[in-house]
Amino acid sequence: MHHLEIRNISSSYGKLEVLRDVTLSADKGEVVSLIGPSGSGKSTLLRVLIGLTPPTGGNVYIGGNKVDYNSRKSLKDLRGHMAIVFQQYNLFQNMNVLRNVTIAPVKIKKKPREEAEVRARGLLQKVGMEEKADAYPDELSGGQQQRVAIARALATSPEILLLDEVTSALDPERVKEVLDTIRSLTHEGITLIIVSHEMAFVREVSTRVAMMDQGKIVEVGPPEQIFRSPVESRTRDFVSKILSH
Amino acid sequence: MNYTFQFAAVLEELPYLLGGAVVTLQIAFASFWGGAVIGLFGALAKVYGGVVARRIAAGYVTLLTNTPALVQIFLLYYALPDAGILLEPMTAVLIGLVLNAGAYLTEILRAGVLSVRRSEIEAAATLGMSQLQIVRYVMLPHIAKTIYAPLSNFFVWLVLGSSLAALFGVEELTGRAINISTANLRSIETFTIVAAIYIVLTVIASASLALVGRWAFRVKAKVF
Numbered sequence: 362m363h364h365l366e367i368r369n370i371s372s373s374y375g376k377l378e379v380l381r382d383v384t385l386s387a388d389k390g391e392v393v394s395l396i397g398p399s400g401s402g403k404s405t406l407l408r409v410l411i412g413l414t415p416p417t418g419g420n421v422y423i424g425g426n427k428v429d430y431n432s433r434k435s436l437k438d439l440r441g442h443m444a445i446v447f448q449q450y451n452l453f454q455n456m457n458v459l460r461n462v463t464i465a466p467v468k469i470k471k472k473p474r475e476e477a478e479v480r481a482r483g484l485l486q487k488v489g490m491e492e493k494a495d496a497y498p499d500e501l502s503g504g505q506q507q508r509v510a511i512a513r514a515l516a517t518s519p520e521i522l523l524l525d526e527v528t529s530a531l532d533p534e535r536v537k538e539v540l541d542t543i544r545s546l547t548h549e550g551i552t553l554i555i556v557s558h559e560m561a562f563v564r565e566v567s568t569r570v571a572m573m574d575q576g577k578i579v580e581v582g583p584p585e586q587i588f589r590s591p592v593e594s595r596t597r598d599f600v601s602k603i604l605s606h
Numbered sequence: 607m608n609y610t611f612q613f614a615a616v617l618e619e620l621p622y623l624l625g626g627a628v629v630t631l632q633i634a635f636a637s638f639w640g641g642a643v644i645g646l647f648g649a650l651a652k653v654y655g656g657v658v659a660r661r662i663a664a665g666y667v668t669l670l671t672n673t674p675a676l677v678q679i680f681l682l683y684y685a686l687p688d689a690g691i692l693l694e695p696m697t698a699v700l701i702g703l704v705l706n707a708g709a710y711l712t713e714i715l716r717a718g719v720l721s722v723r724r725s726e727i728e729a730a731a732t733l734g735m736s737q738l739q740i741v742r743y744v745m746l747p748h749i750a751k752t753i754y755a756p757l758s759n760f761f762v763w764l765v766l767g768s769s770l771a772a773l774f775g776v777e778e779l780t781g782r783a784i785n786i787s788t789a790n791l792r793s794i795e796t797f798t799i800v801a802a803i804y805i806v807l808t809v810i811a812s813a814s815l816a817l818v819g820r821w822a823f824r825v826k827a828k829v830f
């Protein structure tokens with residue numbers, strides 16, 4: 362069994378079927394990227410995985426254990442193993458950078474504050490934000506906030522990290538610093554599920570790429586396959602369109 | 607006019623009046639915090655609750671904000687004994703003011719709850735926070751920041767409004783002023799001094815609330 366197994370997941374917003382029978386897996390430390398047109402359900406899949414949007418069918422297994430999305434305990438357990446960073450860096454505006462990063466370890470994992478702060482400073486250093494530990498989110502640029510958001514997610518020591526278009530709200534010159542940060546995570550044994558429109562980056566860091574369209578996974582394969590010789594015509598269309606930009 | 611003001615007789619009673627001012631502040635604080643707890647649940651019910659919770663909260667607010675606080679306390683004090691519940695004047699006043707404040711604070715806090723960004727709540731949930739922790743660490747600071755000004759005003763209103771306790775024989779500031787003026791017949795002097803004490807109380811209250819706001823919530827509140 363794989364580290365993360367998504368089996369036949371479906372989900373709807375009211376009558377609108379957004380995910381249909383999605384099956385996908387990732388081994389420990391793998392980097393799996395989701396690509397596909399706007400509205401194809403990429404964000405929804407990540408939201409289902411972390412328990413923000415309820416699935417209407419199917420199951421998710423982590424390390425062989427089935428996640429029960431209806432149980433608070435199971436959700437809390439899940440969120441001890443999995444973290445997410447969103448497109449809109451939603452840091453807690455009322456807390457400074459250091460507190461944003463330490464709140465989960467201190468209040469949820471009950472770590473001593475000093476220990477959590479030492480670790481948080483290490484993580485901030487990793488994302489290049491150690492000098493802004495005392496700043497408040499509204500004093501930071503978008504790229505800086507996004508890097509803090511990544512540090513905050515890492516502070517929970519996730520085995521699986523979900524990244525949803527973390528660079529698409531950023532100015533072009535800020536994109537690189539955030540991508541560099543993500544690149545530095547790819548060899549640490551964390552399983553990464555990345556939704557991104559940065560095709561060059563996806564191609565470089567992914568072990569596998571999944572193409573989504575209309576709530577379904579159309580094709581999964583190594584980046585060379587998806588970008589050079591896709592099997593499905595839908596993938597070919599999408600990739601050629603986006604690469605010709 | 608040949609009335610000669612005689613403040614000396616009243617000033618002699620200053621310690622007694624200041625004691626009353628302490629009681630006034632106690633009533634205001636108790637009603638404020640009691641009301642704030644009710645108001646928080648009321649606001650959460652109104653914004654996030656199901657149909658039943660929303661209806662109950664709305665009914666409570668409508669009922670309590672459309673009748674005078676004084677009438678509500680009269681009902682508690684004079685009507686409840688018929689049902690076998692006898693309340694001390696102070697207890698009746700406190701319950702009445704807490705319920706009344708709860709209704710107003712539900713409305714004030716609701717505006718604050720609506721100001722919390724959904725994305726922050728979701729981020730908190732994905733970090734593993736419980737509902738209660740989300741309220742405590744993410745929602746309350748936003749709420750406090752947004753509603754700081756109306757909240758301060760409401761506290762001042764409570765300091766002044768608590769004077770209606772005098773009607774039930776509670777010896778807070780106004781109650782003690784009535785006692786003094788009936789004894790010394792120096793009403794003008796007595797109530798002038800009492801008015802001054804009220805001003806000092808509310809100015810101190812507003813200033814300290816502004817300081818707390820700056821310190822705790824980074825609100826750019828004016829101290830004066």
Ligand SMILES: Nc1ncnc2c1ncn2[C@@H]1O[C@H](COP(=O)(O)OP(=O)(O)OP(=O)(O)O)[C@@H](O)[C@H]1O
Nearest residue numbers: 374377379397398399400401402403404405406526
């Ligand atoms: N809260 C919501 N309520 C109703 N419909 C929604 C909601 N969120 C998303 N949808 C719909 O679900 C579908 C999938 O949306 P989703 O955000 O998962 O797509 P996506 O692949 O992430 O797109 P993008 O690349 O634009 O981010 C879309 O048709 C969208 O309109």
Ligand SMILES: [Mg+2]
Nearest residue numbers: 403404405526
């Ligand atoms: Mg999306």
